[in-house]
Amino acid sequence: MTTEVLPKEEAQGVVEEIVQSYPKKAKKDREKHINIVDENFPKDTKCVPKSNVKSRPGVMSVRGCAYAGSKGVVWGPVKDMIHISHGPVGCGYYSWSGRRNYYVGHTGINTFGTMDFTSDFQERDVVFGGDKKLTKIIEEIEMLFPLNKGITIQSECPIGLIGDDIEAVARQMSKQVNKPVVPVRCEGFRGVSQSLGHHIANDTIRDWIFENKQVNTKEFGQDIPDSPYNIAIIGDYNIGGDAWTSRKILEDISLNVVAQWSGDGTLSELVNTPKVKLNDYTVTVL
Ligand code: SF4
Incomplete structure (x- = not known):
């Protein structure tokens, strides 16, 4: 697969084309979610899309409370x-x-x-x-x-x-x-x-x-033998059992998972978490 790099002006035109069909207010909002990477100054490019902002009705509005x-x-x-x-x-x-x-x-x-x-x-x-x-x-x-x-x-x-x-x-x-x-x-x-x-x-x-x-x-915690290999898995709520797979991989490389939460987790594991040497954070996309 090849990636075509457009000149900045041309890329701006593509963005305009995408947002032009929105009503004025929605257009202003959607523009913030699309950005053009300047090849010469990629680090100066703003991070998009914007997150942790209120949904607009009709646009990606299916979110929990x-x-x-x-x-x-x-x-x-x-x-x-x-x-x-x-x-x-x-x-x-x-x-x-x-x-x-x-x-x-x-x-x-x-x-x-x-x-x-x-x-x-x-x-x-x-x-x-x-x-x-x-x-x-x-x-x-x-x-x-x-x-x-x-x-x-x-x-x-x-x-x-x-x-x-x-x-x-x-x-x-x-x-x-x-x-x-x-x-x-x-x-x-x-x-x-x-x-x-x-x-x-x-x-x-x-x-x-x-x-x-x-x-x-x-x-409410359990006694766990002190070890430099004690770790916790945090942030995986075990949808369909995925945290179990992460756990197995970590245990296969001889790490000692003493806490896993929240999926299939227990109070005892929450209490034990501060005792571990490393917290392995899982990123959950919602
Ligand atoms: S707490 Fe209940 S009533 Fe309030 S937004 Fe959530 S689901 Fe709706």
């Missing part, structure tokens, strides 16, 4: 914890087990990925608040699934709009059940896509798992 980023990608695949979709039932239902992030385990005993837990908000909860309901749900979860290793609260839009104090519930319930209960402020209206949900969820791993003031999360 912050809740989807946290529930579907970062927290949801952590299999031995229970993730409550906190808010109306629809968000939880439509994010229920739809991502094929594979895991091994016994459902309802040490894995909960294919189960859907929701607080099923009704108008009454929106008007009077849902904190009491959340407390009750966590108590019920503890009664029905006592082998869960911890609980996360995945906030849907109404939670942020009505200002429920999920952090207070999480602190109180963490003490009561002596496990991490992690409040995640991933309401869908935040940010421009599900990407912010990834950031928010990862921040809660730092603040509520690595540095939890309510429970000693270190107790």
Whole structure:
């Protein structure tokens, strides 16, 4: 295959041709996503396409929300914890087990990925608040699934709009059940896509798992022999089992994978991650 290099003026003409059919406002927006590389000064060329910007209706508008980023990608695949979709039932239902992030385990005993837990908000909860309901749900979860290793609260839009104090519930319930209960402020209206949900969820791993003031999360880690070859795989949520393949390749070259998350991951692996010598970040394109 050969690549034809166009003179700059001619290339500019091609760009004009591409964007001319758009309405004025959309044209201005789309122009920012197309750029011409100056052969003489390639390093001066602006990076395109623009990312982390709001979608324009009709143009690449199929994107998830912050809740989807946290529930579907970062927290949801952590299999031995229970993730409550906190808010109306629809968000939880439509994010229920739809991502094929594979895991091994016994459902309802040490894995909960294919189960859907929701607080099923009704108008009454929106008007009077849902904190009491959340407390009750966590108590019920503890009664029905006592082998869960911890609980996360995945906030849907109404939670942020009505200002429920999920952090207070999480602190109180963490003490009561002596496990991490992690409040995640991933309401869908935040940010421009599900990407912010990834950031928010990862921040809660730092603040509520690595540095939890309510429970000693270190107790939830496993003893691992110290080795210069201990590594963690971070950022692969195991769609169709791809993280298992990465893991196998790394183990075949004698690296010791002590943590893998979030796909097929566990609380114990999250806790162990700071002990490793290298984090192998996987880039996930969304
Ligand atoms: S945008 Fe809000 S209401 Fe819609 S799925 Fe996301 S959290 Fe739920």
